[in-house]
Amino acid sequence: MCTAFVSIEPAAAVPVLLLSVRDEYAGRRWAPPGRHWPAQPSAVGGLDLVAGGTWLAVEPGGADAPGPVAACLLNGFGTLAPEEARLxxxxxxxxxxxxxxxxxxxxxxYDPFHLVLVRPAGARVLSWGGTGSRLTGLELPTGLSVVLNDGPEGLAENRTASARIRTLMAARAAHFRARFAAVPRPRPRPGAATAEEAWGGWLPIVAGDGLALDDPAALIQRREFGDGRIWGSSSVSLLALGADGVRYDFAAVPVEPAGREGWRRVEL
Known part of the structure; x- marks a missing residue:
């Protein structure tokens, strides 16, 4: 149950903020953000060591590349691609x-997905529900939006049939929307020395807000779904996109509860 929160304030010094929490089966191997793709040397992202791609890519921009832009991937629900043809x-x-x-x-x-594209000018979500569906696009509005495996605000055309998963996603969205609204919006300048300095009151919230890993609203989670496999959060990414470029802070889970340790700034 990956989750992305996107804050858009066009008049702010840093107009677009992205929080991305990656959830995956425990044991799936990955590497932290870096320049992992020789054919695309300026792109930065974490590397999925199983399939070779990424869940979040950043292009800082330059003479030969568009940018700054970031793209965050969430799995969707719907019809899976044929196994023999799947990419x-x-x-x-x-x-x-x-x-x-x-x-x-x-x-x-491709199996169903939601792809969150963020630039300093705003954010857009592309959603695909699998074979037989259609690709849809949605521009996110000013303010705070949440993108779930059920799509933006949980309103994709193709959604989960599981009442339990719907309940968990709704609880997570409601709790953290309220918590982010209760603290000042960060102004994470690229030159801030630490993640704490950059993200302020958001950082301990992003670190889990003190919720247990199995709390229905948990952002940082660990769950057993009864088939012997463990599903949980593996990493957290915070991105800020503005006129000064992109700031990218990353932490592998677990994150220190106060949010002050475990973060590293990703060089772009």
């Missing part, structure tokens, strides 16, 4: 940040 969704963020057209792909070869 990894992890290539989609990399394609998106180099300006590729997702709508020109043979999407029937």
């Amino acid at each position: 990894s969704r992890g290539e989609l963020p990399l394609l998106a940040v180099r300006g590729g057209r997702i709508d020109e792909l043979d999407l029937d070869r």
Whole structure:
């Protein structure tokens, strides 16, 4: 149950903020953000060591690349691609940040997804519900939005049939929307020395807000769904996009509860 929160304030010094929490099966191997793709040397992101793609890619921009732009991937619900033809969704963020057209792909070869594209000018979510569906796009409004595996605000055309998962996603969205609204919006300048300095009151909230890992509203979570496998949060990313460029702070889970330790600034 990956989750992304996007804060858009066009008049702010840093107009777009992105919080991305990656949830995955325990034991799936990955590497922290870096320049992992020789064919796309300016792109930065964490590396999925199983399929070779990423869950979040950042393109800082330059003479030969669009930017700054970031793309965050969430799994969706719907019809899975045929196993013999399936392609990894992890290539989609990399394609998106180099300006590729997702709508020109043979999407029937991809399992359902939501792709959050953020730039200093705003954010857009592309949603695909699998074979037989259609690709949809939604511009996120000013203010704070949440994107779940059920899509923006949980309102995708294709949503989970599981009442339990719907309940967990709704609890997470409601709790953390209220908590972020209760503290001042950060102004994370690229030159801030530490994550604490950059993100202020958001940081302990992002670190889990003191909730137990199995709390229905937990942002940082660990759950057993009864099949012997463990599902939980593996990493947290915080990005700020503005006229000064991109700031990217990253932490592997677990994160120190006060949010002051475990973070590193990703060089772009």
